[in-house]
Amino acid sequence: MTKKLDYKELTKDVTDDWKNFPICEINDHLVRLSVIQKDFHWHKHEKSDEFFFVIEGELYVDFEDKTETLASGQMIKVAKNILHRTRSKKRTKLLCFETIDNDVTGD
Numbered sequence: 001m002t003k004k005l006d007y008k009e010l011t012k013d014v015t016d017d018w019k020n021f022p023i024c025e026i027n028d029h030l031v032r033l034s035v036i037q038k039d040f041h042w043h044k045h046e047k048s049d050e051f052f053f054v055i056e057g058e059l060y061v062d063f064e065d066k067t068e069t070l071a072s073g074q075m076i077k078v079a080k081n082i083l084h085r086t087r088s089k090k091r092t093k094l095l096c097f098e099t100i101d102n103d104v105t106g107d
Contacts, residue, residue: 007055011035011093025100032096039087048102050078057092061085 005023010033017038024031036059052059053075061068061076062085068076078084 007033007093007095020096028100030098030100030102032098034094034096035091036086036088036094037091040085042083042085044083045078045080045098045102047080048099049080050102051097052076052078052086053095053097055093055095057088057090057094059092059094060087060089062087 010023011019014035016035018034018036018040020032020034020036022030023033037057042062052061052070054070054072056072058072059070061070061078064083070076
């Protein structure tokens with residue numbers, strides 16, 4: 001793929017409270033664009049780290065012992081095998097980076 005992508009255009013028709021879809025493959029990794037405005041379930045990934053980059057809104061990443069709050073422009077890595085969940089109180093758009101074979105709903 002050698003074309004320009006616009007996250008606003010890609011998400012303008014998303015009305016779901018949680019939508020996560022791939023937008024680009026890079027070697028053995030995948031970039032997903034997510035739109036969320038609800039709590040996701042607790043889970044972990046046994047095969048892959050995850051990296052979240054918030055484009056718009058505010059993302060909460062809950063861990064067993066703490067919660068990290070990310071605003072637009074902030075990012076966080078969640079290492080594999082770490083129990084976590086993501087959530088948002090308002091419409092939030094973010095990029096997720098992970099291996100292609102990662103199960104987004106958790107192992």
